[in-house]
Amino acid sequence: MLDAGTGIRELGLKLDEEGVNKLDLLFSHFHMDHTQGFPFFTPAYHEGTQINIYAAPWAEHSLAEPFHRLMDQPSFPVPFKYMSADIRFHEMNGSSQLGDVLVRSQLLNHPGGCIAFHLQYEGKTLIYLTDHEPYGSAQDQEIRDFTRGADVLIREAQYTNAEYQLKRGWGHSRFDDAVSDRRDRVWSEEACHYTSRPSARRSVSGARVDRAAIPLWVLEARYLSRPGR
């Protein structure tokens, strides 16, 4: 599982139905739009379920601290310590082998930090790249190299060019940033570009865009956790 936005609530109910009791949860970072679903993730309340949480080291803080803060009074009635699952934290540094999946991470340009994930399984790769603002620096090329050749790329495409003029420095990409990478064939197969802004829903949600003569899917973030839609 990748991040814990609001879609993780429904996913948790489905995992309960299926009796899944061992889970790996990868966090790109701990901004609220990536964590706020976690208090409503029912598997975390089940004794006998093991949840392994992977995230980048956060300075001198423990990785558990954002979860304690998220569920602290007066924001939420049930403290994190009352979640009965066996929740273990792992610092993501470079690469980790999670079962049959090899996971690598890449630092992105975002206030407070954020990492992208490169998941490799049976010769196929999926890249999950959220919350990144290209700055025209050497890091941009590093990130393009990280995404090169992916079979599926999930990448944010947050702003139009006009919106970006007002949001420069907020740590997010323009739709054109995503399209230009695609045009340069950084990825080989399929790309899902998403926006997490409800205000963009009517204009782009679920739309297929043939800009740059290459099919792209533009989705709301929550759709990504609901593959049946």
Ligand SMILES: [Zn+2]
């Ligand atoms: Zn963020």
